Amino acid sequence: MGFRLAVIGAGWSGLAAALEALALGAEVTLFEMAPAAGGRARDLNAGSDDGLDNGQHICIGAYSETLRLMATVGVAEGDAFLRLPLRLVDARGLGLRLPSGQAMPAFIRGALGRRGWSFPQGAFPHGQTGTPEELARTELAQETGLRAVRLQRLGVLAVAHGMASQYGEHWLATDLTQGEPDLEPEELGLRHAWVSRDEFETMTRDGRIVDSATLAAYALLLMAERRGEVSLR
Numbered sequence: 001m002g003f004r005l006a007v008i009g010a011g012w013s014g015l016a017a018a019l020e021a022l023a024l025g026a027e028v029t030l031f032e033m034a035p036a037a038g039g040r041a042r043d044l045n046a047g048s049d050d051g052l053d054n055g056q057h058i059c060i061g062a063y064s065e066t067l068r069l070m071a072t073v074g075v076a077e078g079d080a081f082l083r084l085p086l087r088l089v090d091a092r093g094l095g096l097r098l099p100s101g102q103a104m105p106a107f108i109r110g111a112l113g114r115r116g117w118s119f120p121q122g123a124f125p126h127g128q129t130g131t132p133e134e135l136a137r138t139e140l141a142q143e144t145g146l147r148a149v150r151l152q153r154l155g156v157l158a159v160a161h162g163m164a165s166q167y168g169e170h171w172l173a174t175d176l177t178q179g180e181p182d183l184e185p186e187e188l189g190l191r192h193a194w195v196s197r198d199e200f201e202t203m204t205r206d207g208r209i210v211d212s213a214t215l216a217a218y219a220l221l222l223m224a225e226r227r228g229e230v231s232l233r
Protein backbone atom coordinates (compact mmCIF):
# COMPACT_ATOMS: atom_id res chain seq x y z
CA MET A 1 0.00 0.00 0.00
CA GLY A 2 3.04 2.21 0.65
CA PHE A 3 2.17 4.65 3.39
CA ARG A 4 4.20 5.97 6.30
CA LEU A 5 3.03 5.53 9.87
CA ALA A 6 4.36 6.66 13.23
CA VAL A 7 3.46 4.48 16.23
CA ILE A 8 4.11 6.00 19.64
CA GLY A 9 4.85 3.51 22.40
CA ALA A 10 6.33 0.04 22.11
CA GLY A 11 4.12 -1.76 24.60
CA TRP A 12 1.84 -4.65 23.60
CA SER A 13 -0.58 -2.35 21.78
CA GLY A 14 2.02 -0.26 19.96
CA LEU A 15 3.95 -3.33 18.87
CA ALA A 16 0.75 -5.04 17.72
CA ALA A 17 -0.30 -1.91 15.77
CA ALA A 18 3.14 -1.66 14.18
CA LEU A 19 3.04 -5.31 13.11
CA GLU A 20 -0.44 -4.98 11.63
CA ALA A 21 0.65 -1.87 9.71
CA LEU A 22 3.77 -3.62 8.44
CA ALA A 23 1.63 -6.50 7.22
CA LEU A 24 -0.45 -3.96 5.28
CA GLY A 25 2.72 -2.67 3.63
CA ALA A 26 3.27 0.45 5.69
CA GLU A 27 6.65 1.96 6.46
CA VAL A 28 6.52 2.13 10.24
CA THR A 29 8.53 4.24 12.65
CA LEU A 30 8.12 3.18 16.25
CA PHE A 31 8.79 5.74 19.02
CA GLU A 32 9.52 4.55 22.53
CA MET A 33 10.70 6.77 25.36
CA ALA A 34 11.83 3.92 27.65
CA PRO A 35 15.22 2.23 27.15
CA ALA A 36 13.54 -1.04 26.07
CA ALA A 37 10.38 -2.14 24.30
CA GLY A 38 7.58 -3.99 26.07
CA GLY A 39 5.93 -1.22 28.10
CA ARG A 40 4.39 -2.47 31.31
CA ALA A 41 5.10 -6.06 30.23
CA ARG A 42 8.83 -5.59 29.67
CA ASP A 43 11.69 -7.48 31.30
CA LEU A 44 13.97 -5.44 33.51
CA ASN A 45 17.63 -6.46 33.12
CA ALA A 46 16.54 -9.45 31.05
CA GLY A 47 19.01 -12.32 31.11
CA SER A 48 20.96 -11.10 34.16
CA ASP A 49 20.90 -12.76 37.57
CA ASP A 50 18.89 -9.91 39.08
CA GLY A 51 16.53 -9.69 36.07
CA LEU A 52 12.86 -9.12 36.73
CA ASP A 53 10.06 -10.38 34.53
CA ASN A 54 7.37 -7.70 34.86
CA GLY A 55 4.65 -9.61 33.00
CA GLN A 56 2.37 -10.81 31.49
CA HIS A 57 1.97 -13.22 34.36
CA ILE A 58 -1.61 -14.17 33.67
CA CYS A 59 -2.92 -14.48 30.15
CA ILE A 60 -6.41 -15.94 30.02
CA GLY A 61 -7.41 -18.16 27.10
CA ALA A 62 -9.88 -15.52 25.92
CA TYR A 63 -6.91 -13.30 24.95
CA SER A 64 -7.11 -14.77 21.46
CA GLU A 65 -5.53 -11.71 19.82
CA THR A 66 -2.54 -11.91 22.17
CA LEU A 67 -2.08 -15.57 21.29
CA ARG A 68 -2.43 -14.74 17.58
CA LEU A 69 0.18 -11.97 17.91
CA MET A 70 2.60 -14.35 19.61
CA ALA A 71 2.14 -16.89 16.82
CA THR A 72 2.72 -14.11 14.24
CA VAL A 73 6.13 -13.28 15.71
CA GLY A 74 7.05 -16.96 16.10
CA VAL A 75 6.59 -17.45 19.85
CA ALA A 76 5.26 -20.94 20.57
CA GLU A 77 2.54 -20.80 23.22
CA GLY A 78 3.90 -23.93 24.90
CA ASP A 79 7.36 -22.32 25.31
CA ALA A 80 6.07 -19.05 26.74
CA PHE A 81 3.13 -20.17 28.88
CA LEU A 82 2.22 -22.87 31.30
CA ARG A 83 -1.45 -23.55 30.43
CA LEU A 84 -3.56 -24.17 33.57
CA PRO A 85 -7.29 -24.11 34.43
CA LEU A 86 -8.23 -20.57 35.53
CA ARG A 87 -7.42 -19.68 39.14
CA LEU A 88 -8.19 -16.36 40.78
CA VAL A 89 -7.00 -16.84 44.35
CA ASP A 90 -5.69 -14.37 46.89
CA ALA A 91 -2.63 -14.72 49.13
CA ARG A 92 -4.65 -16.83 51.58
CA GLY A 93 -5.49 -19.29 48.78
CA LEU A 94 -9.17 -18.20 48.74
CA GLY A 95 -11.01 -17.53 45.50
CA LEU A 96 -12.12 -19.24 42.33
CA ARG A 97 -10.41 -22.38 41.03
CA LEU A 98 -11.88 -23.83 37.87
CA PRO A 99 -11.56 -27.51 37.06
CA SER A 100 -9.93 -28.46 33.75
CA GLY A 101 -12.03 -28.87 30.61
CA GLN A 102 -13.90 -26.59 28.26
CA ALA A 103 -14.19 -23.00 29.48
CA MET A 104 -17.96 -22.52 30.01
CA PRO A 105 -18.77 -25.91 31.61
CA ALA A 106 -15.62 -25.54 33.76
CA PHE A 107 -16.69 -22.06 34.85
CA ILE A 108 -20.17 -23.26 35.79
CA ARG A 109 -18.77 -26.25 37.71
CA GLY A 110 -16.21 -24.00 39.45
CA ALA A 111 -18.76 -21.33 40.36
CA LEU A 112 -21.25 -23.94 41.61
CA GLY A 113 -18.50 -25.46 43.74
CA ARG A 114 -18.26 -22.14 45.63
CA ARG A 115 -21.91 -22.19 46.60
CA GLY A 116 -23.04 -22.31 50.18
CA TRP A 117 -26.20 -21.99 52.23
CA SER A 118 -27.57 -18.65 53.33
CA PHE A 119 -30.85 -17.05 54.36
CA PRO A 120 -32.82 -15.57 51.42
CA GLN A 121 -31.48 -12.12 50.62
CA GLY A 122 -31.04 -9.68 47.78
CA ALA A 123 -31.37 -6.16 46.46
CA PHE A 124 -33.83 -4.39 44.18
CA PRO A 125 -32.98 -4.79 40.48
CA HIS A 126 -31.43 -1.70 38.88
CA GLY A 127 -34.08 1.05 38.50
CA GLN A 128 -36.57 -0.49 40.96
CA THR A 129 -37.23 0.76 44.48
CA GLY A 130 -39.50 -0.06 47.38
CA THR A 131 -39.47 -0.45 51.14
CA PRO A 132 -37.11 -2.90 52.85
CA GLU A 133 -40.17 -4.94 53.92
CA GLU A 134 -41.36 -5.22 50.32
CA LEU A 135 -37.87 -6.34 49.31
CA ALA A 136 -37.78 -8.95 52.10
CA ARG A 137 -41.16 -10.35 51.00
CA THR A 138 -40.10 -10.40 47.36
CA GLU A 139 -36.78 -12.15 47.99
CA LEU A 140 -38.39 -14.74 50.28
CA ALA A 141 -41.09 -15.53 47.72
CA GLN A 142 -38.71 -15.55 44.73
CA GLU A 143 -36.03 -17.74 46.28
CA THR A 144 -38.16 -20.15 48.34
CA GLY A 145 -41.78 -19.75 47.24
CA LEU A 146 -42.72 -18.91 50.85
CA ARG A 147 -45.33 -16.22 51.48
CA ALA A 148 -45.25 -14.65 54.94
CA VAL A 149 -48.31 -13.22 56.70
CA ARG A 150 -46.10 -11.45 59.24
CA LEU A 151 -42.72 -9.81 58.94
CA GLN A 152 -40.99 -8.52 62.05
CA ARG A 153 -37.95 -6.25 61.71
CA LEU A 154 -34.94 -7.61 63.60
CA GLY A 155 -32.46 -4.83 62.84
CA VAL A 156 -30.18 -3.18 60.33
CA LEU A 157 -26.47 -3.94 60.01
CA ALA A 158 -23.58 -2.86 57.81
CA VAL A 159 -22.60 -5.56 55.34
CA ALA A 160 -18.87 -4.79 55.69
CA HIS A 161 -18.43 -2.03 58.25
CA GLY A 162 -15.58 0.35 57.39
CA MET A 163 -15.17 -1.08 53.90
CA ALA A 164 -18.51 -0.57 52.18
CA SER A 165 -21.52 1.69 52.64
CA GLN A 166 -23.99 -1.15 52.03
CA TYR A 167 -26.47 -1.99 54.78
CA GLY A 168 -28.86 -4.89 55.12
CA GLU A 169 -32.18 -5.03 56.97
CA HIS A 170 -33.01 -8.33 58.64
CA TRP A 171 -36.58 -9.59 59.02
CA LEU A 172 -38.24 -12.51 60.74
CA ALA A 173 -40.95 -14.06 58.55
CA THR A 174 -43.72 -16.08 60.23
CA ASP A 175 -47.14 -17.58 59.38
CA LEU A 176 -45.75 -19.01 56.17
CA THR A 177 -47.49 -20.70 53.27
CA GLN A 178 -45.59 -22.57 50.60
CA GLY A 179 -45.91 -21.47 46.98
CA GLU A 180 -43.70 -21.82 43.92
CA PRO A 181 -40.29 -20.09 43.81
CA ASP A 182 -39.81 -17.57 41.00
CA LEU A 183 -36.05 -17.66 40.43
CA GLU A 184 -34.18 -15.01 38.48
CA PRO A 185 -31.90 -16.27 35.68
CA GLU A 186 -28.74 -15.99 37.81
CA GLU A 187 -30.47 -17.93 40.62
CA LEU A 188 -31.34 -20.98 38.53
CA GLY A 189 -30.27 -24.13 40.34
CA LEU A 190 -30.78 -22.46 43.74
CA ARG A 191 -32.21 -24.87 46.32
CA HIS A 192 -33.90 -24.24 49.64
CA ALA A 193 -34.23 -26.51 52.67
CA TRP A 194 -35.53 -26.47 56.24
CA VAL A 195 -32.97 -27.26 58.93
CA SER A 196 -33.21 -27.46 62.70
CA ARG A 197 -31.36 -24.92 64.83
CA ASP A 198 -28.82 -27.57 65.86
CA GLU A 199 -28.19 -28.40 62.21
CA PHE A 200 -27.93 -24.69 61.35
CA GLU A 201 -25.26 -24.18 63.98
CA THR A 202 -23.40 -27.30 62.84
CA MET A 203 -23.44 -25.91 59.29
CA THR A 204 -21.82 -22.66 60.48
CA ARG A 205 -19.07 -24.65 62.17
CA ASP A 206 -18.31 -27.07 59.35
CA GLY A 207 -18.19 -24.39 56.61
CA ARG A 208 -21.46 -25.10 54.81
CA ILE A 209 -22.67 -21.67 55.94
CA VAL A 210 -20.03 -18.95 55.50
CA ASP A 211 -22.35 -16.03 54.74
CA SER A 212 -21.83 -13.33 57.37
CA ALA A 213 -25.25 -11.71 56.73
CA THR A 214 -26.91 -15.03 57.59
CA LEU A 215 -24.97 -15.29 60.84
CA ALA A 216 -25.74 -11.64 61.65
CA ALA A 217 -29.48 -12.25 61.14
CA TYR A 218 -29.33 -15.31 63.39
CA ALA A 219 -27.56 -13.28 66.10
CA LEU A 220 -30.28 -10.60 65.89
CA LEU A 221 -32.95 -13.32 66.22
CA LEU A 222 -31.29 -14.79 69.34
CA MET A 223 -31.08 -11.33 70.94
CA ALA A 224 -34.72 -10.57 70.09
CA GLU A 225 -35.73 -13.89 71.68
CA ARG A 226 -33.69 -13.12 74.79
CA ARG A 227 -35.47 -9.79 75.15
CA GLY A 228 -38.79 -11.62 74.77
CA GLU A 229 -39.71 -9.76 71.58
CA VAL A 230 -40.16 -12.96 69.55
CA SER A 231 -40.86 -16.56 70.47
CA LEU A 232 -40.44 -19.35 67.94
CA ARG A 233 -39.83 -22.41 70.09
Ligand SMILES: Cc1cc2nc3c(=O)[nH]c(=O)nc-3n(C[C@H](O)[C@H](O)[C@H](O)COP(=O)(O)OP(=O)(O)OC[C@H]3O[C@@H](n4cnc5c(N)ncnc54)[C@H](O)[C@@H]3O)c2cc1C
Pocket: 008, 009, 010, 011, 012, 013, 014, 031, 032, 033, 034, 037, 038, 039, 040, 041, 054, 055, 056, 057, 058, 059
Ligand atom coordinates in the same frame (compact mmCIF):
# COMPACT_ATOMS: atom_id res chain seq x y z
C1 LIG B 1 3.44 -5.56 37.46
C2 LIG B 1 2.41 -5.76 36.36
C3 LIG B 1 1.84 -7.02 36.19
C4 LIG B 1 0.88 -7.22 35.20
N1 LIG B 1 0.35 -8.47 35.06
C5 LIG B 1 -0.55 -8.69 34.10
C6 LIG B 1 -1.07 -9.98 33.89
O1 LIG B 1 -0.69 -10.91 34.59
N2 LIG B 1 -2.02 -10.17 32.92
C7 LIG B 1 -2.47 -9.14 32.15
O2 LIG B 1 -3.30 -9.36 31.29
N3 LIG B 1 -1.98 -7.89 32.31
C8 LIG B 1 -1.03 -7.64 33.25
N4 LIG B 1 -0.55 -6.40 33.42
C9 LIG B 1 -1.07 -5.33 32.54
C10 LIG B 1 -0.38 -5.39 31.19
O3 LIG B 1 1.01 -5.54 31.37
C11 LIG B 1 -0.72 -4.12 30.45
O4 LIG B 1 -2.12 -4.00 30.30
C12 LIG B 1 -0.12 -4.07 29.05
O5 LIG B 1 1.26 -4.36 29.11
C13 LIG B 1 -0.44 -2.70 28.48
O6 LIG B 1 0.12 -2.60 27.19
P1 LIG B 1 -0.03 -1.28 26.39
O7 LIG B 1 0.80 -1.42 25.15
O8 LIG B 1 -1.45 -0.94 26.18
O9 LIG B 1 0.55 -0.11 27.32
P2 LIG B 1 2.00 0.03 27.95
O10 LIG B 1 2.60 -1.28 28.25
O11 LIG B 1 1.87 1.01 29.07
O12 LIG B 1 2.85 0.66 26.80
C14 LIG B 1 2.86 2.04 26.52
C15 LIG B 1 4.28 2.37 26.04
O13 LIG B 1 4.26 3.67 25.51
C16 LIG B 1 5.43 4.35 25.93
N5 LIG B 1 5.12 5.77 25.84
C17 LIG B 1 4.14 6.44 26.47
N6 LIG B 1 4.14 7.72 26.08
C18 LIG B 1 5.13 7.86 25.18
C19 LIG B 1 5.61 8.95 24.43
N7 LIG B 1 5.06 10.17 24.51
N8 LIG B 1 6.65 8.75 23.61
C20 LIG B 1 7.20 7.52 23.51
N9 LIG B 1 6.80 6.45 24.19
C21 LIG B 1 5.76 6.63 25.02
C22 LIG B 1 5.66 3.82 27.34
O14 LIG B 1 7.02 3.99 27.72
C23 LIG B 1 5.32 2.35 27.15
O15 LIG B 1 6.43 1.56 26.78
C24 LIG B 1 0.44 -6.15 34.38
C25 LIG B 1 1.00 -4.87 34.55
C26 LIG B 1 1.99 -4.68 35.53
C27 LIG B 1 2.59 -3.30 35.67
